[in-house]
Amino acid sequence: MAAAPAPTVTRASSWIILRLTGLVLSLMVLGHFALTHIVHDVAETDAAYVVDRLGDAIFVAWDGLMLWTAILHGATGVWIIIGEHAPRRAALWRQLVVATSLALAAVGSLVLVVA
């Protein structure tokens, strides 16, 4: 009996990743949207607002955590969708998603640190 190939992301681990990150995001993203569209009008969140916000360590921590959590949540979701919609070419598509996600997370983190 041939050994089953070791799964890279099992169903159980993707279930846990999606639910845990989802719970964190439900507060962080709705909070982010409420702050930038309800509390402040979108017209107020100009460059001066962003520069001011990135001068605050709490906001940099908030944005950094939200960035990585959101990308992990989205990439895991797309990972599962690929398995269901393109099982034959799943490996290729998944590599593309992981590479793009890491690039986006890197760009976002760089902006948080540099700006």
Next chain:
Amino acid sequence: MTLAQLLFLGGLGVVLVATAASGVSAYSAAVRATGGGTPRRELLDRLRRLPSDRAEQATWAFLAHRVSGIGIFLFLALHIIDVGLIAVSEGLYDEVHELFTSAPLRLFECGLLVALLFHTFNGIRLLLVDLVDMGPVASSRALNAVMAATIVLGIAGSVVILAPVF
């Protein structure tokens, strides 16, 4: 219209078209899986039943969850780039950010809010369905609560977002 603004709008166009395409793809996959055509008259008949008796509303919730997730993730990719412009220059950021204050983009923001609200509340419902081992009746009621919360908060938020237009 500057080049950066054009590029951003092009990116947003790609996000919207890709989201719609994923919706069509997910819907046709669901139709293939159930083996049936799109319900027309049958749908109206079913809508007259009690909510707990309409199992297919869970399928619609599944599709809406998937498509809203894809749309939000695609917009996130664009949003990381448009905010990231501030690292290039503040002027460039403001140039693109100015678009968000226009009426069509405010309408888009309302759509984004509704997508976020539905995805969040339905996600919490899915967590509860698994953790509390909800049956079909309870999860159907929970879906009604998800829809109610999405519509109420979506309209309330949209009023605030669109107010400066009027």
